[in-house]
Amino acid sequence: MIETKSHFLNEIFASSGITQSELENIIPKYKQVTFKKNDYLLQQGQVEKKYWFIESGFIRSYIIDTEGNDITFNLYGAKDVVIDYASMFFFAPSKENVQALTECTCWEISYEDFQEMFNTINSFREQQRGLLVGSYFALKEHSISLIANQAKERYLHLLKEKPHIVQNVSLKHIATFLGITDTSLSRIRKEIAKE
Amino acid sequence: MIETKSHFLNEIFASSGITQSELENIIPKYKQVTFKKNDYLLQQGQVEKKYWFIESGFIRSYIIDTEGNDITFNLYGAKDVVIDYASMFFFAPSKENVQALTECTCWEISYEDFQEMFNTINSFREQQRGLLVGSYFALKEHSISLIANQAKERYLHLLKEKPHIVQNVSLKHIATFLGITDTSLSRIRKEIAKE
DNA sequence: AACAAATCTTGGCATATGACAAGAAGTGCT
DNA sequence: AGCACTTCTTGTCATATGCCAAGATTTGTT
Numbered sequence: 001m002i003e004t005k006s007h008f009l010n011e012i013f014a015s016s017g018i019t020q021s022e023l024e025n026i027i028p029k030y031k032q033v034t035f036k037k038n039d040y041l042l043q044q045g046q047v048e049k050k051y052w053f054i055e056s057g058f059i060r061s062y063i064i065d066t067e068g069n070d071i072t073f074n075l076y077g078a079k080d081v082v083i084d085y086a087s088m089f090f091f092a093p094s095k096e097n098v099q100a101l102t103e104c105t106c107w108e109i110s111y112e113d114f115q116e117m118f119n120t121i122n123s124f125r126e127q128q129r130g131l132l133v134g135s136y137f138a139l140k141e142h143s144i145s146l147i148a149n150q151a152k153e154r155y156l157h158l159l160k161e162k163p164h165i166v167q168n169v170s171l172k173h174i175a176t177f178l179g180i181t182d183t184s185l186s187r188i189r190k191e192i193a194k195e
Numbered sequence: 196m197i198e199t200k201s202h203f204l205n206e207i208f209a210s211s212g213i214t215q216s217e218l219e220n221i222i223p224k225y226k227q228v229t230f231k232k233n234d235y236l237l238q239q240g241q242v243e244k245k246y247w248f249i250e251s252g253f254i255r256s257y258i259i260d261t262e263g264n265d266i267t268f269n270l271y272g273a274k275d276v277v278i279d280y281a282s283m284f285f286f287a288p289s290k291e292n293v294q295a296l297t298e299c300t301c302w303e304i305s306y307e308d309f310q311e312m313f314n315t316i317n318s319f320r321e322q323q324r325g326l327l328v329g330s331y332f333a334l335k336e337h338s339i340s341l342i343a344n345q346a347k348e349r350y351l352h353l354l355k356e357k358p359h360i361v362q363n364v365s366l367k368h369i370a371t372f373l374g375i376t377d378t379s380l381s382r383i384r385k386e387i388a389k390e
Numbered sequence: 391a392a393c394a395a396a397t398c399t400t401g402g403c404a405t406a407t408g409a410c411a412a413g414a415a416g417t418g419c420t
Numbered sequence: 421a422g423c424a425c426t427t428c429t430t431g432t433c434a435t436a437t438g439c440c441a442a443g444a445t446t447t448g449t450t
Contacts, residue, residue: 345406346407376408376409378410379407379408
């Protein structure tokens with residue numbers, strides 16, 4: 001018997017219009033998994049037809065570009081959804097590596113279970129749709145921000161939106177995510193501290 | 196009766212393992228549409244559950260960022276697929292505007308027809324999957340390139356991959372797509388011409 | 391506790407790119 | 421043909437950010 005009331009996933013599904021009785025069908029489809037620091041959730045070349053909600057811990061996705069640079073593509077913390085859209089929805093081998101930066105507790109759902117609930121439970125569909133769209137748009141906005149904003153603005157934006165990530169992820173990973181060097185980010189921090 | 200042999204879509208589906216008899220079912224699902232210069236295929240806020248193949252003409256997608264800058268998000272030419280993933284697959288209002296830069300002839304398919312063929316015709320599924328994944332990854336690579344490469348490299352890459360776009364799209368749109376000003380792009384061109 | 395390794399900060403200098411403004415070239419319209 | 425409008429080029433100067441290398445600080449390990 002699942003104690004849904006106190007379950008982490010309740011926070012994820014809170015205020016989504018999903019009823020308690022629906023939740024009792026939904027939550028058991030999620031499997032708790034843990035990752036140790038440096039474990040890979042997904043490696044380049046793999047197809048991973050599942051995704052995760054992070055209950056605790058930090059995760060990053062990265063690619064190694066043609067010149068050998070390690071570039072952080074995304075950073076994830078508690079309550080974030082970790083997903084590779086191409087792998088999940090198009091069955092494509094991933095272009096990125098997704099790795100735990102710390103010990104992590106996550107809730108995993110398979111493509112099949114997702115699809116089934118997406119097609120049969122209206123409130124689940126609406127809630128997940130909103131969530132996935134939000135995560136997709138965040139990436140898109142970040143990409144635009146690389147063009148339109150200065151590094152300092154990007155940093156301040158990240159600090160505002162995801163302070164827990166700024167506080168827990170190493171400077172070099174944050175720097176490549178923001179599209180700058182760790183040296184520059186260090187200077188930006190110094191400048192902000194002065195203000 | 197559709198004359199599939201000489202049909203533009205034959206080029207799209209060529210060497211995809213789709214048989215001629217399957218093509219005769221597939222091609223009629225596509226509707227030819229034309230756009231005049233400056234027509235919108237999709238506007239910010241709309242949900243557009245369809246996508247297009249360009250037979251001729253040029254199209255761009257763009258957003259106006261918070262500071263009012265017009266930023267080209269993607270550029271499309273003949274044989275490209277024009278799609279807003281969030282709108283198409285998640286029924287989300289688009290964040291971008293998709294506008295014809297020239298007169299265009301396109302082939303449009305609805306989400307419903309796409310879904311139906313995707314689920315029933317294996318060869319269609321494989322071909323479309325490859326195509327959509329390719330288009331998705333190109334955007335991802337471009338985003339990484341904004342971080343990892345110099346403007347000149349990005350321009351040379353675009354020139355190599357999509358010379359027809361470089362030749363037909365105005366410098367200012369190419370510039371914002373590459374993440375630089377039109378002034379800088381003009382200088383980069385000059386420098387390349389000298390070599 | 392002590393050392394090694396990783397992370398972060400700082401300095402000095404180089405450079406890619408931006409901002410602004412003027413002129414040149416190209417395009418479309420009457 | 422002529423005019424307005426947009427697009428492209430070029431000059432000058434400012435600046436954000438990169439590169440490299442040296443310390444400082446923190447973290448992990450024995």
